[in-house]
Amino acid sequence: MSLAFIFPGQGSQAIGMGQELAQAFASAREVFQEVDDALEQKLSLLMRDGPEDQLTLTENAQPALMAVSLAVMRTLEKEFGVNIGRAAFVAGHSLGEYSALAAAGAISLSDTARLLKLRGQAMQRAVPVGQGAMASLIGPKTDLALAEAAAAAGSEVGVCVVANDNNSGNVVISGEKAAVDRAIEKAKELGARAIPLNVSAPFHCPLMQPAADEMARALAEATFKAPGAPVVTNIQAQPTNDPEVLRRLLVEQVTGRVRWRESMIWMAGEGGVTRFAEAGAGKVLTGMAKRIAPDADAVSLNAPADLESFAKSL
Template identity: 70%
Template sequence: MTIAFIFPGQGSQAPGMGKALHDAFGAAREVFQEVDEALGEKLSKLIFEGPADELTLTTNTQPALMAVSLAAMRALEREFGVAPSKAAFVAGHSLGEYSALASVGALTVSDAAKLLRTRGDAMQAAVPVGAGAMAALIGKVDVDVAEEIAKEGSAAGVVVVANDNNAGNVVISGDKAGVDAALAAAKAKGVRAIPLAVSAPFHSPLMQPAADVMAGALAAAEIATLAVPLVANVTAQPVHEPSVIRRLLVEQVTGRVRWRESVEWMAQGGGVTRFVEVGAGKQLAGMVKRNAPDAEALSLNEPADLEAFAKTV
């Protein structure tokens, strides 16, 4: 049995996430306290109590999801003896890469929280609210079809494939004119397209100002050598050198999240038979089942999930 720990990104958040972990495990409480102290505010109160619209703000969502993932990971290690080194690989969806890096000691929880606050603020500031858009292409669509749709939309503005999640779930991103034109192109091809309620056009060239901010922030951050390789979003390949990771985290702000390819590589090239989503929600486990149907996929959200998983490792 070869394990990969995977960490969720934006969209998995919900008020109350991580509260049961906080209440059950001292190790989890430590993580929430570290994040609160790093940011100089009680983010944990917002995580546990909401309101949802404030938690969904990018500046809050990014460190909040990391906090929940790391609380679960630390509890798994301290309370149940399952170390991150049990995994052959780690990976995270977009902001989840920071959770993955912190889980294997490349970043401290405090530094991950600060970097994600900076990342969230920079992404929100990069494009005026309402100027950008994202949409999910659902159903009979793969990345090749999505690229055709984006190319047609690009005649009217900026639009690119942002997230290749799995066949039947590809996200496009860009300015409003480009995405609107792509939506029309999708309809003409019989592809279902759903505009997403997001505050900025993530993983598109319009995020270059945010990438520039993160280049400076990451240059000043300490990144240790990874205990377990990270399968990176922008390459769908394993990396462990801090200098390479630093560069890829900057490229990730404007680059495509190659999640389908990452999971396929881990299952086929890396021999992973068990994908373990750590933190909030179950979105990644669902994607794994579509990308690697022969592998096991499970989510660790609650104390009972951690206990049950630990008995099988």
């Protein structure tokens, strides 16, 4: 069995996430405290009690989701003896790539928390509220070619690109609102359903360049080490161990496409991965894994019982 740990992105957050882990394991509580200390913010209380509109803010959701993922990983290691060395690869969806890097020891937990706080703030600053938009194109006819055609139609009136190639039947577009609206019309003509997303900014598109510039400056000052497992990156959909390449790709990722479908296909194919374990809040990536790589096993790890049964199965 070849194992890959995968880490969720924004949208998986929910009030109460990580609380079962915190109640059951001191190692999880340590992670949440370290993140609180790094941010000089009681993020763990916000995660536990809300309000939801504050947790959903990008600058809070991003470090919070990372904290839950890292609480899972530290608990697996400290309580069950399962360390990152058991994985052939790690990968994360958008902000989840930071979780993957932290889990693999490439960036410290405190640095990762601060970088994600800044990433959320920088993305929010990059485009005034209401000027950008994102939409999910879904349905059996939806594939990358259809999404590219819809984005091309949108590009006739403004910036519009494919932001997330999640899986066949689920592709996200992003850009200026008028352009995304035009792309939605085209997608419907082509036979897809289109759902406008309730997001605060148009992520993973060229409008995020000011945020990419901010992250380039911050990442240049962060300490990177070789990860304990190769990281299959969003930008390349290929693995790398090179700290400087990982640093550069995190900058490119702010404006670039999340090539998740390709990443999963590579891991399940050339990478030989037969089991995907989603470490963190929710089960979004587990569902995607089952659609993209149906021959592989996929499990979500976010409750104490999940961790125990997973450790016993190894």
